[in-house]
Amino acid sequence: MTATALPQVVRDPALPERVTIYEVGPRDGLQNEQALVPTATKAEFVRRLVAAGLPIVESTSFVHPKWVPQLADAADLVDVLVADLGDTARDLPVLVPNERGLDRALEKGLRHVAIFGSATETFAQRNLNRSLDEQFAMFEPTVARAREHGLDVRAYVSMCFGDPWEGQVPMQQVVEVGRRLFDLGASQLSLGDTIGVGTAAHVTALLQAFNDAGLPNDSLAMHFHDTYGQALSNAAAALRCGITTFDASAGGLGGCPYAKSATGNLATEDLVWLLTGLGIEHGVDLEALVQTSTWMAGELGRPSPSAVVRALAQ
Ligand code: HMG
Ligand code: MG
Numbered sequence: 001m002t003a004t005a006l007p008q009v010v011r012d013p014a015l016p017e018r019v020t021i022y023e024v025g026p027r028d029g030l031q032n033e034q035a036l037v038p039t040a041t042k043a044e045f046v047r048r049l050v051a052a053g054l055p056i057v058e059s060t061s062f063v064h065p066k067w068v069p070q071l072a073d074a075a076d077l078v079d080v081l082v083a084d085l086g087d088t089a090r091d092l093p094v095l096v097p098n099e100r101g102l103d104r105a106l107e108k109g110l111r112h113v114a115i116f117g118s119a120t121e122t123f124a125q126r127n128l129n130r131s132l133d134e135q136f137a138m139f140e141p142t143v144a145r146a147r148e149h150g151l152d153v154r155a156y157v158s159m160c161f162g163d164p165w166e167g168q169v170p171m172q173q174v175v176e177v178g179r180r181l182f183d184l185g186a187s188q189l190s191l192g193d194t195i196g197v198g199t200a201a202h203v204t205a206l207l208q209a210f211n212d213a214g215l216p217n218d219s220l221a222m223h224f225h226d227t228y229g230q231a232l233s234n235a236a237a238a239l240r241c242g243i244t245t246f247d248a249s250a251g252g253l254g255g256c257p258y259a260k261s262a263t264g265n266l267a268t269e270d271l272v273w274l275l276t277g278l279g280i281e282h283g284v285d286l287e288a289l290v291q292t293s294t295w296m297a298g299e300l301g302r303p304s305p306s307a308v309v310r311a312l313a314q
Helices: 025-032 039-051 074-091 099-107 121-128 132-148 171-183 200-212 231-241 268-277 286-300 307-312
Strands: 020-023 112-118 152-158 188-193 220-224 245-248
Touching (some): 039 286, 074 099, 099 112, 121 132, 132 152, 152 171, 188 245, 200 231, 220 231, 245 268
Parallel strands (some): 020 245, 112 152, 188 220, 220 245
16 A cells, blocks of 8 residues: 555544444355355454454354355354464354354353344344344343353344335334344444445434433444445444444445345445544554455455445555
8 A cells, every 4th residue: 555545634523532343244244145155264354354453353143054054154163263363252243143043152152242133024024034023032032141141242223224125114113123122131232224225314313313212322333234325424424423333344245135135334444444534543454454355355256345445455
């Protein structure tokens, strides 16, 4: 990278001083790939992301292997990561939908798990084979047992800004589902724009609705997909509201196999460029990250959709 390959820093005192990037590339990114990525390549991806300074890297999912064959090697991947990175690999979060998934995570001694609920009936059925209400019955004992074992639990809520089958999703419905998921015992609620349809004022209004319902900004994270090119603008809107945790995916990989209109996540590089320009601390080495995404794009056989990766890759 050349000296011009970083933005000029102009700090906005109204914005947070520090942001935590929650990297979801190995999970949200690779769950959606057509081809099965070898376990060794996934492990290399995770190692390189950790080495680039990403403080949290969600590594895989302990979901049903037939539902997401791309991540069927979850247990093997964790073994490789523990062998490579030592015990700290057990701090990398994984998705668990139910008690069976939790058991598999506990067998590996993992310390951070994430449940993932739906704000809409249709996506709950399609993604979890449960109704909107039944999902809580599945998550409740999962979170309770995870907490008994001393695990940290994150909760995702999907379809917060629109649903491909149901269209617009009432904000109050999103807040009710999110609040219920959080109250099961989560430390953080990640608000997912699964199909990337949200726009900036919608973000501001939804965050206000969550704040009004008693969930402060430090209990919330934003999870944007970039289907309609709004992810970075939405992240900027959330930053202005005071959100300090953002999910992002290296190289802009991502999607959800059970929501066909979902494309890649907000690219971590694009977020890092924005945060760097705003003088917001994030701890990530952009050059190492771009090299990682360029390498991964080569492994996957297609170029990264991230504008920053394309601009900086040599
Ligand atoms: P089900 O078929 O209803 O499962 O699937 P079940 O509870 O009826 O169990 C059936 C069999 O599956 C049993 O085995 C279970 O043991 C087994 P049998 O007794 O018949 O031999 N089983 C499992 N095996 C391994 N691991 C497990 C597991 N659970 C059950 N965890 C289930 C229900 C929830 C499991 C299924 O629907 C599933 O795995 N769904 C996951 C879908 C998924 O991973 N989607 C992508 C992640 S969500 C996302 O990407 C959105 C997000 O990024 C945020 C955003 O963008 O909005 C997070
Ligand atoms: Mg997602």
